[in-house]
Amino acid sequence: xxxxxxxxxxxxxxxxATTALEVSSFDVHxxxxxxxxxxxxxxxxxxxxxxxxxQQPGSGSVYFRGEQATPKNSLEMRRCMASVFQExxxxxxxxxxxxxxxxxxRGLPGDQIHKKLWPWLARLGIxxxxxxxxxxxxxxxxxxxxLARGLVLDPxxxxxxxxxxxxxxxxxxxxxxxxxxxxxxxxxxxxxxxxDLQEAAALGERIGVLSQGKLLQLASQxxxxxxxxxxxxxAIVGMETRIPGVIEQTAHGITTVRFxxxxxxxxxxxxxxxxxxxxxxxxDIDVNHxxxxxxxxxEKICIRGNVLRISPSIAHYRIAIQAEFGCVTALASKSSFTxxxxxxxxxxxxxxxxxxxxVI
Amino acid sequence: MRRLNTVVLCLAAAFSSFSALKxxxxxxxxxxxxxxxxxxxxQDSGLLDILVPLFExxxxxxxxxxxxxxxxxxxxxxxxxxxxxxxxxxxxEKQYVAEGKLLNRRLVMYNDxxxxxxxxxxxxxxxxxxxxxxxxxxxxxxxxxxxRGDNSGTHNLEKTLWKExxxxxxxxxxxxxxxxxxxxxxxxxxxNAYTITDRGTYLALGSRIILPILGQxxxxxxxxxxxxxxxxxxxxxINTAGGMAFADFMVAPQTQSVIKSxxxxxxxxxxxxxxxxxxxxxxxx
Amino acid sequence: xxxxxxxxxxxxxxxxGGDSEVWAxxxxxxxxxxxxxxxxxxxxxxxGILLALSRFPGRxxxxxxxxxxxxLPPVVVGLFISIxxxxxGPLGFLELIYTPSAMIIAQVVxxxxxxxxxxxxxxxxxxxxxxxxxxxxxxxxxxxxxxLCKEARLPLLxxxxxxxxxxxxxxxxxxxxxxxxxxxxxxxxxxxxxETSKGNFDIAIALGLILLALCFAxxxxxxxxxxxxxxxxxxxx
Numbered sequence: 001x002x003x004x005x006x007x008x009x010x011x012x013x014x015x016x017a018t019t020a021l022e023v024s025s026f027d028v029h030x031x032x033x034x035x036x037x038x039x040x041x042x043x044x045x046x047x048x049x050x051x052x053x054x055q056q057p058g059s060g061s062v063y064f065r066g067e068q069a070t071p072k073n074s075l076e077m078r079r080c081m082a083s084v085f086q087e088x089x090x091x092x093x094x095x096x097x098x099x100x101x102x103x104x105x106r107g108l109p110g111d112q113i114h115k116k117l118w119p120w121l122a123r124l125g126i127x128x129x130x131x132x133x134x135x136x137x138x139x140x141x142x143x144x145x146x147l148a149r150g151l152v153l154d155p156x157x158x159x160x161x162x163x164x165x166x167x168x169x170x171x172x173x174x175x176x177x178x179x180x181x182x183x184x185x186x187x188x189x190x191x192x193x194x195x196d197l198q199e200a201a202a203l204g205e206r207i208g209v210l211s212q213g214k215l216l217q218l219a220s221q222x223x224x225x226x227x228x229x230x231x232x233x234x235a236i237v238g239m240e241t242r243i244p245g246v247i248e249q250t251a252h253g254i255t256t257v258r259f260x261x262x263x264x265x266x267x268x269x270x271x272x273x274x275x276x277x278x279x280x281x282x283x284d285i286d287v288n289h290x291x292x293x294x295x296x297x298x299e300k301i302c303i304r305g306n307v308l309r310i311s312p313s314i315a316h317y318r319i320a321i322q323a324e325f326g327c328v329t330a331l332a333s334k335s336s337f338t339x340x341x342x343x344x345x346x347x348x349x350x351x352x353x354x355x356x357x358x359v360i
Numbered sequence: 361m362r363r364l365n366t367v368v369l370c371l372a373a374a375f376s377s378f379s380a381l382k383x384x385x386x387x388x389x390x391x392x393x394x395x396x397x398x399x400x401x402x403q404d405s406g407l408l409d410i411l412v413p414l415f416e417x418x419x420x421x422x423x424x425x426x427x428x429x430x431x432x433x434x435x436x437x438x439x440x441x442x443x444x445x446x447x448x449x450x451x452x453e454k455q456y457v458a459e460g461k462l463l464n465r466r467l468v469m470y471n472d473x474x475x476x477x478x479x480x481x482x483x484x485x486x487x488x489x490x491x492x493x494x495x496x497x498x499x500x501x502x503x504x505x506x507x508r509g510d511n512s513g514t515h516n517l518e519k520t521l522w523k524e525x526x527x528x529x530x531x532x533x534x535x536x537x538x539x540x541x542x543x544x545x546x547x548x549x550x551x552n553a554y555t556i557t558d559r560g561t562y563l564a565l566g567s568r569i570i571l572p573i574l575g576q577x578x579x580x581x582x583x584x585x586x587x588x589x590x591x592x593x594x595x596x597x598i599n600t601a602g603g604m605a606f607a608d609f610m611v612a613p614q615t616q617s618v619i620k621s622x623x624x625x626x627x628x629x630x631x632x633x634x635x636x637x638x639x640x641x642x643x644x645x
Numbered sequence: 646x647x648x649x650x651x652x653x654x655x656x657x658x659x660x661x662g663g664d665s666e667v668w669a670x671x672x673x674x675x676x677x678x679x680x681x682x683x684x685x686x687x688x689x690x691x692x693g694i695l696l697a698l699s700r701f702p703g704r705x706x707x708x709x710x711x712x713x714x715x716x717l718p719p720v721v722v723g724l725f726i727s728i729x730x731x732x733x734g735p736l737g738f739l740e741l742i743y744t745p746s747a748m749i750i751a752q753v754v755x756x757x758x759x760x761x762x763x764x765x766x767x768x769x770x771x772x773x774x775x776x777x778x779x780x781x782x783x784x785x786x787x788x789x790x791x792x793l794c795k796e797a798r799l800p801l802l803x804x805x806x807x808x809x810x811x812x813x814x815x816x817x818x819x820x821x822x823x824x825x826x827x828x829x830x831x832x833x834x835x836x837x838x839x840e841t842s843k844g845n846f847d848i849a850i851a852l853g854l855i856l857l858a859l860c861f862a863x864x865x866x867x868x869x870x871x872x873x874x875x876x877x878x879x880x881x882x
Contacts, residue, residue, distance in 0.1 A: 054777050075785050083781025085774055091796050101792075102782035149782060159781070395743065404843040409827070424743045426824045441731045441742070540842035564843070595733045597740070 011060035035204025082150035140171035284356035394602035403427035440595020443603035475575035477554035504553035509536030652850025681752030693764025714758025720817025767800030
């Protein structure tokens with residue numbers, strides 16, 4: 001395994017009495033894009049600041065290219081990185097002056113700056129704004145300037161702290177797509193912190209889950225979204241339906257779990273009698289009017305319940321169903337919803353394939 | 361444009377640093393300084409602007425003239441924060457001499473005070489024989505009167521006169537200015553009121569003051585200037601030699617003749633009468 | 646009103662007629678106040694930045710002291726410094742009383758809290774993440790500090806102007822520690838008081854006008870630097 005570009009070891013950051021961040025190990029490999037998700041207050045910004053050598057942890061070390069970061073070499077190391085924050089944080093002046101700032105700080109002469117900067121301004125679509133004063137920019141334009149400022153430095157590592165959260169939806173989508181392309185082209189090592197799962201899914205090859213200062217899981221995107229290691233992670237990654245159950249028996253690698261709505265045969269490695277939780281993503285749950293127990297297809301598990309709440313969204317409906325043991329959340333496309341014409345209180349059956357179940 | 365601003369700011373900084381260095385302590389030779397405490401009216405008369413440079417040229421000393429109120433001038437000398445003092449408040453001076461704070465009191469000169477007032481003279485003080493009699497007439501008629509009100513030599517003289525007249529001045533007619541002679545005259549002028557002023561300031565203000573002199577010549581209106589040296593025991597670093605040199609200078613015959621001719625050119629009459637060597641009882645107008 | 650016209654004519658006469666004493670007084674005023682302001686900037690700006698950006702025990706007290714210092718009456722400052730510098734005082738051996746240096750010291754005491762307080766306010770008006778962002782694109786601590794100063798240029802220059810304006814126009818402290826001695830410590834403000842008390846109102850007004858002109862010229866220059874490229878507020882209808 002290639003040596004990590006950036007490695008955190010035994011990091012601990014205290015804010016008074018509370019522990020803001022506690023990470024024993026976090027490796028970022030060259031060329032990869034890591035997204036870190038978690039609720040507000042999880043310590044994501046603190047993590048990014050520690051990685052960017054902008055904040056010294058109470059204890060622990062940061063290693064960049066295998067070398068430990070110390071106050072002596074931190075400026076040198078910082079100059080191999082670039083940080084972009086939620087707010088553009090531009091200085092009074094023109095777009096060009098702001099985007100060129102990082103290069104100027106490193107002492108590059110004007111013509112070299114121009115040569116390096118111009119392609120990036122074009123790439124981010126702000127080349128026509130170079131002589132505009134930053135206070136006249138829109139949110140998206142300002143954030144693009146901030147990104148240009150970071151990207152032009154050709155950093156070994158770029159750290160993004162919720163760079164899209166201050167933007168409106170269409171601007172966010174456009175910028176997200178642009179950034180995705182840029183990262184794919186340049187293969188700059190990226191760590192991005194966000195509370196938005198869509199952003200993390202769009203950009204992150206690996207995803208880390210942070211909650212209350214602790215790194216709960218760090219794995220590939222697929223792992224994170226389909227096989228969270230704990231209920232806490234499951235809640236964060238959007239596995240909204242969580243059914244408590246008990247292992248009945250294990251035979252030939254297939255385990256039977258008993259839960260309140262019946263039994264299920266899943267692939268899991270737990271001893272009989274163990275208390276487990278079945279987790280299913282809302283996208284994997286279908287809803288239909290209840291037509292009797294026997295109408296459940298063979299490969300699927302069906303659960304009966306009442307429609308509790310219908311929440312419309314842009315392209316689908318989120319349906320909360322009250323079952324005996326708790327809540328099941330399903331996602332229905334607009335077309336199927338209209339076909340079924342569901343209403344709150346309706347007697348329905350939520351069904352999902354066994355393969356979609358993750359047991360923890 | 362940005363470059364110009366940087367240049368200007370650098371120049372300003374350089375200039376300030378340079379002048380700071382020049383103004384730093386040590387730029388003045390020590391032991392050559394004589395601190396003279398005197399009163400504002402003495403300073404305002406302009407006499408010292410002639411005499412001090414003369415003294416400096418003759419002796420090579422540098423005089424620091426501190427002109428403040430009479431009380432403060434004497435207090436500074438008593439603390440040893442002056443080397444020599446020139447004031448005109450005989451009763452106060454005698455107290456300090458009696459206490460031993462000030463030494464070698466010598467008369468230098470006198471000028472006199474006059475009573476000025478409205479041309480119509482509503483209190484009819486013109487025929488009065490003495491200054492205190494005039495003040496009594498003013499109080500009786502409740503005519504407006506402006507007092508220095510600042511415990512200066514002039515104010516003390518005024519207070520002595522009221523005491524002689526047996527009156528404690530009080531009421532809306534009695535205006536206490538709390539300021540220097542020039543400002544007090546200005547108030548009297550504006551309010552068309554009586555006031556006591558030294559002849560020197562009155563002449564210096566000339567046509568600006570429209571109130572005529574209505575009372576003068578009483579011996580009580582004499583304003584006697586004395587020079588006193590500071591007792592070296594009053595404090596550290598007193599320039600005894602310098603103080604004595606200045607006091608000697610003030611009573612020297614050459615200086616006395618300069619005093620005699622001061623003001624003649626400008627006002628047609630001298631402002632001061634030199635009296636070094638005389639005694640107070642001998643003085644009369 | 647006539648007095649003011651007299652004052653204006655007198656001012657023109659004194660300045661352009663080359664009255665050397667008036668020139669000397671003006672020059673001394675400028676030297677003393679510029680030096681005092683410069684020292685106040687050297688002391689006050691770092692203190693202001695420190696108070697704005699860092700947290701340390703006792704910071705609240707330090708801030709309260711600075712804010713109180715901004716309103717110190719100059720004559721009280723003059724009195725206290727006189728007491729220190731008099732021969733009878735603890736610092737009498739320095740023999741600074743009645744010298745321009747004493748006036749500079751007094752003016753620094755007056756101006757330095759003003760500069761520190763306004764600098765602190767100007768830095769506190771910056772986005773707290775801005776410093777982090779600058780470090781995050783590779784600025785050294787010194788570079789970041791310089792950029793923050795440039796960003797806070799508007800209120801910072803206001804601090805400079807307030808500091809300078811406060812001392813070149815004060816008279817209480819200058820009078821007490823300087824003594825208004827001719828050719829030594831007489832400055833525009835103390836000379837104005839003298840001429841007023843002598844009743845020479847035209848000269849007093851003239852000196853006052855010269856002082857105002859001096860302040861205006863300097864502030865015009867600083868304001869020009871300050872206001873360059875500033876946002877204009879939209880017309881409110």
